[in-house]
Amino acid sequence: MNWTMIAIGLTLLGIALIWYTKYRSLKTTENNEGDDEAELMSIFNKTIELVNTEKYYLNKSVKLSDLAKELSYNERLVSRAINKYGSGNFNKFINSFRIEHSKELLTGGKFDHYTIEAIAEECGFSNKVSFYNAFKSETGMSPTQFRAVKQL
Missing domain, CATH: 1.10.10.60 (Homeodomain-like)
Incomplete structure (x- = not known):
């Protein structure tokens, strides 16, 4: 076997490894986004239910942190869910x-x-x-x- 064949083989192996790594990370990101979407929708539905049943909107000083604490989620997730599926930001x-x-x-x-x-x-x-x-x-x-x- 000559060195040219070995070099070509290693190059092809490197390209395949790079492609596999890139494809695998894309696939993982897509799966995580799907999971993230489902979680955000679930948080949004729980938020609507809590706001309706507890009539949080009647409280003049209601804050996102209050709602998040009551839902047992962090503020960032509740805010993302509201921004994505609600009528704008928390105040709206x-x-x-x-x-x-x-x-x-x-x-x-x-x-x-x-x-x-x-x-x-x-x-x-x-x-x-x-x-x-x-x-x-x-x-x-x-x-x-x-x-x-x-x-x-």
Whole structure:
């Protein structure tokens, strides 16, 4: 056997090893991403369930850290799950629950005598401006307009 054949064989073996290593790491990354997706979806579903059942959105000072602690996950994972599957960041996520609750109060009849500011407070908003901005962003109309349209 000559040295040329050995060199060619070793080169081919090196190329095969490089290709195998690269392919294997890609395959591992794909599997981890799939596992990660499933975990994030599970965390998101648990977050929705907790926020709904415990009515976390009514707490004006609710923080991501509170929610993560209650769920027994770290903040980073809960935040990633909300950002990926929710309606934006943590604040938008919580505000979406508050807006849904405010729609019920604005149209339920029982709270017709409440001012918009009182409804905002009942729903967990810390002030009227943040309520108006979040409501308009989510529904396309102000709370006053929404109440008027729904009472027709």
